[in-house]
Amino acid sequence: MSISNVFEIVIAGFLAILAATIIWLILDNKIDLSKLLSEANGSASMSRFQLLIFTFVVAASLFYLVEKNKEAKFPDIPPGVLTLLGISASTYAVGKGISYSRDEGVTTPEERHAERETAKAISKTGATTVVTPSETLATGATIPEAPK
Numbered sequence: 001m002s003i004s005n006v007f008e009i010v011i012a013g014f015l016a017i018l019a020a021t022i023i024w025l026i027l028d029n030k031i032d033l034s035k036l037l038s039e040a041n042g043s044a045s046m047s048r049f050q051l052l053i054f055t056f057v058v059a060a061s062l063f064y065l066v067e068k069n070k071e072a073k074f075p076d077i078p079p080g081v082l083t084l085l086g087i088s089a090s091t092y093a094v095g096k097g098i099s100y101s102r103d104e105g106v107t108t109p110e111e112r113h114a115e116r117e118t119a120k121a122i123s124k125t126g127a128t129t130v131v132t133p134s135e136t137l138a139t140g141a142t143i144p145e146a147p148k
Helices: 003-027 046-068 079-101 109-123
Strands: 128-131 136-139
Touching: 046 079
Parallel strands: none
Antiparallel strands: 128 136
């Protein structure tokens, strides 16, 4: 048995232990995957799902090509695959930008409704209001009680 075979076995064993540890931590709820495919407001994200699946497909294909290749060189990756991976990542980035540019992408419907009700209550007092996702600021009048 050559030193390269021993090295390959050690690396493969390390990766197997690492994968098993990560899977164990996921099953033990120490690694939370609930937000992996969701937007900031909790809804599902098609662009994140697309990027995740496409990345796994490309990574698995590359791993297969490396294992299949008996020469000691990295396989050539077709430019079309890199282009598709770039398009997928760009779709994710644009979707994230659109999501965070609107209140609907960051806050839940309940939070938006509560903010509107608070703003309506404050405007009845004649105050000038500034409503942000985290707080409501008022000037010119006292802040009434929150609507019930």
